[in-house]
Amino acid sequence: MAVSFLENVKQKTELELDVLKFRIENFNKPKFKCPICGYYGPFRDLDLSTGSTVKHEKCIRCGSWTRHRLQKLVFNELFQEYDPSTKRLLHFAPETCQRERIPLLFKDYVSADLMMKDVDVQCDITNLPFADGEFDFVLASHVLEHIKGDYKALSEIRRVLKPNGIAVLPVPILGKNTIEYPEANPNEWDHVRCPGEDYYDRYLNFFSVVKQYTSKDFSDIYQIFIYENRNVWPNEPCPLRPPTEGEKHIDIIPVCYV
Numbered sequence: 457m458a459v460s461f462l463e464n465v466k467q468k469t470e471l472e473l474d475v476l477k478f479r480i481e482n483f484n485k486p487k488f489k490c491p492i493c494g495y496y497g498p499f500r501d502l503d504l505s506t507g508s509t510v511k512h513e514k515c516i517r518c519g520s521w522t523r524h525r526l527q528k529l530v531f532n533e534l535f536q537e538y539d540p541s542t543k544r545l546l547h548f549a550p551e552t553c554q555r556e557r558i559p560l561l562f563k564d565y566v567s568a569d570l571m572m573k574d575v576d577v578q579c580d581i582t583n584l585p586f587a588d589g590e591f592d593f594v595l596a597s598h599v600l601e602h603i604k605g606d607y608k609a610l611s612e613i614r615r616v617l618k619p620n621g622i623a624v625l626p627v628p629i630l631g632k633n634t635i636e637y638p639e640a641n642p643n644e645w646d647h648v649r650c651p652g653e654d655y656y657d658r659y660l661n662f663f664s665v666v667k668q669y670t671s672k673d674f675s676d677i678y679q680i681f682i683y684e685n686r687n688v689w690p691n692e693p694c695p696l697r698p699p700t701e702g703e704k705h706i707d708i709i710p711v712c713y714v
């Protein structure tokens with residue numbers, strides 16, 4: 457116990473030193489506030505395998521990306537009228553920066569994924585091993601763009617939800633119209649399609665209401681826009697992604713009601 461306590465203190469101290477070093481090295485960059493961990497300062501830029509760069513993307517303290525910060529703000533709003541502490545959550549493909557925080561919000565928590573070993577249930581999202589109506593809430597963030605049979609996955613998510621269930625199923629929106637790929641692209645983390653603004657229309661085949669929250673619904677201070685040079689596409693790593701002008705793009709979180 458004493459060793460793990462000391463190890464914990466050591467890790468926290470090292471993290472704070474890294475945060476301090478990053479703040480000093482990037483003192484002239486824009487500053488933002490992380491709604492997840494409370495950090496205030498510059499965020500980290502990321503060079504991606506897609507050939508693009510996203511600026512101000514990663515919180516240096518908790519590791520959150522734009523999508524996680526926007527989800528947190530959407531949840532804050534949602535949970536003003538919906539009490540998660542009495543609800544059962546299925547969290548598909550839980551990200552490292554979400555794993556400590558999200559389970560604490562809900563009464564019961566089940567993590568699941570096809571490839572990850574450290575989850576409660578290893579399973580295929582197009583063939584869930586759960587009974588009908590087992591969950592109140594499903595969270596699967598940036599999962600469906602990896603799933604060829606996304607309609608089957610949506611049908612399964614709908615099946616395991618209770619009659620008044622909610623699913624939060626964001627994907628990256630990267631253009632006007634969704635483009636299906638002939639095969640998974642390893643340069644895009646094995647995405648099988650490029651979801652466009654029309655993608656969430658598919659959810660209406662399974663849910664009665666799909667409410668879309670965007671980066672414009674909350675304060676800029678939280679850095680919930682995607683600052684990415686999307687005019688580099690199509691390029692060699694992403695031959696089927698469409699180009700988009702501008703360097704500041706909205707992220708969209710769909711909240712789906714059964």
Ligand SMILES: [Zn+2]
Pocket residue numbers: 490491492493494495515516517518519520
């Ligand atoms: Zn943070």
